[in-house]
Amino acid sequence: MKVFTEETHIADLxxxxxxxxxxxxxxxxxxxxxNIKFISTRRGFPPGLLQKVMDYKPLSAxxxxxxxxxxxxxxxxxxxxxxxxxxxxxLSLMIGINGALFLQPLNKYGxxxxxxxxxxxxVNQKAMGGLMITEPEYGSDALHMQTSYLxxxxxxxxxxxxxxxxxxxxxxxxxxxxxxxxxxGDLGRDISFFVHDMLEPGLEVEEYYENLGLYMLxxxxxxxxxxxxxxxxxxxxxxxxxxxxxxxxxxxxxxPGMAMGYLRRLLDEAIAHCQNRTxxxxxxxxxxxxxxRVSKLQAAFTTCxxxxxxxxxxxNVANDLAKDDVPANAIKSVITDIMQDSAQSLLQLLGxxxxxxxxxxxxxxxxxxxxxxxxxxxxxxxxxxxxxxxKSMRRLKARNLYDYLNSYExxxxxxxxxxxxxxxxxxxxxxxxxxxxxGKAIGRIISMEFVIDLGEKGFRSDLINNSIETLRNDxxxxxxxxxxxxxxxxxxxxxxDSSWLSYFxxxx
Numbered sequence: 461m462k463v464f465t466e467e468t469h470i471a472d473l474x475x476x477x478x479x480x481x482x483x484x485x486x487x488x489x490x491x492x493x494x495n496i497k498f499i500s501t502r503r504g505f506p507p508g509l510l511q512k513v514m515d516y517k518p519l520s521a522x523x524x525x526x527x528x529x530x531x532x533x534x535x536x537x538x539x540x541x542x543x544x545x546x547x548x549x550x551l552s553l554m555i556g557i558n559g560a561l562f563l564q565p566l567n568k569y570g571x572x573x574x575x576x577x578x579x580x581x582x583v584n585q586k587a588m589g590g591l592m593i594t595e596p597e598y599g600s601d602a603l604h605m606q607t608s609y610l611x612x613x614x615x616x617x618x619x620x621x622x623x624x625x626x627x628x629x630x631x632x633x634x635x636x637x638x639x640x641x642x643x644x645g646d647l648g649r650d651i652s653f654f655v656h657d658m659l660e661p662g663l664e665v666e667e668y669y670e671n672l673g674l675y676m677l678x679x680x681x682x683x684x685x686x687x688x689x690x691x692x693x694x695x696x697x698x699x700x701x702x703x704x705x706x707x708x709x710x711x712x713x714x715x716p717g718m719a720m721g722y723l724r725r726l727l728d729e730a731i732a733h734c735q736n737r738t739x740x741x742x743x744x745x746x747x748x749x750x751x752x753r754v755s756k757l758q759a760a761f762t763t764c765x766x767x768x769x770x771x772x773x774x775x776n777v778a779n780d781l782a783k784d785d786v787p788a789n790a791i792k793s794v795i796t797d798i799m800q801d802s803a804q805s806l807l808q809l810l811g812x813x814x815x816x817x818x819x820x821x822x823x824x825x826x827x828x829x830x831x832x833x834x835x836x837x838x839x840x841x842x843x844x845x846x847x848x849x850x851k852s853m854r855r856l857k858a859r860n861l862y863d864y865l866n867s868y869e870x871x872x873x874x875x876x877x878x879x880x881x882x883x884x885x886x887x888x889x890x891x892x893x894x895x896x897x898x899g900k901a902i903g904r905i906i907s908m909e910f911v912i913d914l915g916e917k918g919f920r921s922d923l924i925n926n927s928i929e930t931l932r933n934d935x936x937x938x939x940x941x942x943x944x945x946x947x948x949x950x951x952x953x954x955x956x957d958s959s960w961l962s963y964f965x966x967x968x
Contacts, residue, residue: 475536482516483543489513490547499548500818503675513551514586518544522559524567527579532567534714535772541717542768546725549827550676552718554588557626560711562589562635566655568777569694569703574655578633589633592622592682593704599624600840602651603701607684608641609652615687616654621666624834628680629665632658635694636684637704651700655692662686673826702782709781712792712835713774716767719795722828723764726806727757729820733810744809753805759930760798762923766910767791769917786848787870789841790903796831796838803828842899843892849902850888859885865905874908877932881939897942904935 489495489512498506521540523529530536537559545552563582566575566589581587598605607620618638625634634656639647656663668680696703734744734754744750771791775781781788803824807814814821832838849864858864862882865875875882890898908931915924 475530475533475539478530479536479539479543482518482540483546485516486513486543486547486551490551497818499550499676500823501675504678505676511586517583517586518555519558519563519582519588522563522567523579523583524575527576528583529579532564532777534775535768538714538717538720538768538772541714542721542724544721545718546721548676549718549722549824550674552721553626553674554677556711556714556718557590558588560714561591561707562631562633564710564777565591565635565653565694565703565707568706569653569696570655571691571695574691578655581632587632588627588630589635590625590627590631591635591637591707592625592684593637594624595621596623596681600837602637602704603649605637605639605651606647607636607638608647609638609654610641612687615689616693618654618656618684618686618688620684621681622684623681624669624679625682626677626679628678628682629668630678634658634663636686636688649701651704653694653700653703654688655694656686656688657692660686660688671830673823673828673830697780705782705785706780708835709784709788710775710777712788713771713781713784715792715831716764716771716795718831719764719799720768722799722824723757723760723802725820726802726824727754727761730754730757730806730809750809753809755926756930757802757805758923759927760802762914762919762927763798763907763911763931764795765919766914766927767795767907769914770910786845787906789836789845790870790906792836793832793838793841793845793899794903794907796828799828799831800825839896842896842903845899845902846895847899849898850886853886854888861886865902870906871902871909873912874905877908877928878905878935878939881936884943891947893947894942894945897938897945901935901938901942904931904938907931908935 489509490499495506495509499509518540520529521536522532525531541552541556541559544555563579566578570578578587578589582589593602593605595605595607605620607618607622609619610617618636620638622636636654636656637651638654639649639651641647662685664683666681666683668678671677671679694703731754734750737744739747745754770787774784774787803821807821807825810819810821813819816822849868852868853859853861853864856864861884862875862879865871865882868875886898908928911924911927911931915921915928
């Protein structure tokens with residue numbers, strides 16, 4: 461097993477050699493039965509596991525070459541995430557948090573003096589970093605966060621409370637988000653980000669959460685009362701809000717990297733189980749319903765591959781992604797829905813065997829569920845997709861959905877599959893639930909566009925056709941439900957006259 465030491469010039473290794481060695485190391489670590497039992501039933505890392513993984517310096521993929529990193533190539537970053545998630549989705553999320561939510565923002569917006577110190581510590585001392593945005597009272601409403609900072613002569617004083625930050629109590633560095641407090645105590649509208657070194661005092665864990673899945677990663681509530689040097693503030697190109705959008709959109713575009721290995725693993729597990737399992741004298745793959753489930757897993761694999769290809773060209777640090785909400789939100793929401801659906805299918809195929817805590821199916825179900833919530837709840841992101849499209853239609857004075865999507869660069873080819881279903885005028889004042897449904901459909905049409913593009917590049921045609929048909933069926937169902945959807949209200953005082961037992965004569 462090859463391990464990269466401080467003396468190893470990892471930047472000189474070609475990507476195939478590096479990824480091959482990294483995969484081999486992960487297979488050895490996560491193939492250990494004791495480690496499997498530990499990560500399935502207990503919180504944290506088994507003894508020595510994190511050290512062995514970090515010996516391969518996976519975070520170097522996100523670090524510029526001048527600091528002895530591998531350069532920050534997006535295809536390579538996605539490959540590292542894919543290799544990680546094949547063995548462990550929580551591990552891949554840990555790499556993703558470090559890479560997309562700390563290293564890439566620092567690379568783009570940090571001062572060189574801070575970059576040099578931090579990046580060298582990551583490469584040579586296996587440091588880790590995370591991002592703190594979410595607050596107990598302001599989850600998705602990040603623009604109203606209450607964490608504040610005061611601009612002092614040589615530093616910034618930051619105070620507040622953050623929670624649900626991945627790597628709570630484990631990271632060596634944090635990107636802290638805050639709003640400036642003026643002399644009257646009012647908070648500014650813009651958002652700033654600061655690098656805090658945990659070697660300095662002031663950031664304390666108040667509580668560790670008992671998270672439902674992702675047992676390896678610690679989450680909790682953090683009390684912040686720190687002072688950081690002036691050099692540790694990220695410098696936006698325009699505004700802090702646009703910097704945050706650029707950061708979050710880039711992160712969302714890289715979700716397919718975490719999903720890629722995970723979906724490939726579920727597909728491999730499903731095929732192996734169905735080939736070796738006999739029921740009623742027949743191999744499982746001879747049953748039509750089983751074929752349907754496995755074919756959807758294959759479609760998920762292909763759709764995710766297409767997203768990786770798109771993000772490899774789009775998510776470069778040099779690109780400004782502040783306005784790329786539609787593709788970023790579509791990719792994040794659709795692929796995380798696919799991850800959860802795929803876990804449900806594998807668990808169904810494996811039956812009782814998959815319901816064990818130490819089985820990949822059961823672990824996948826809980827580990828992937830949170831992906832639909834963090835970094836933007838999918839319901840909110842679908843609404844935002846529809847809202848962005850409708851705003852664009854209003855600007856162009858377009859009414860017909862097919863006409864608009866057929867001329868939109870992210871859906872021009874895929875929309876041709878839905879000429880009849882999309883041929884209607886959109887009411888711009890539709891209910892929120894219909895906005896979410898519309899966003900779901902548009903997100904999958906955009907995903908189908910990526911699949912078509914991948915097919916044109918020469919990707920295996922039978923897998924492309926499978927993915928297109930699977931997405932096409934899903935989109936038709938969503939569009940049909942959208943057209944027929946009726947508003948149903950909540951009956952708060954439902955208890956009155958609603959006991960089924962009262963309609964039976966119990967005296968006899």
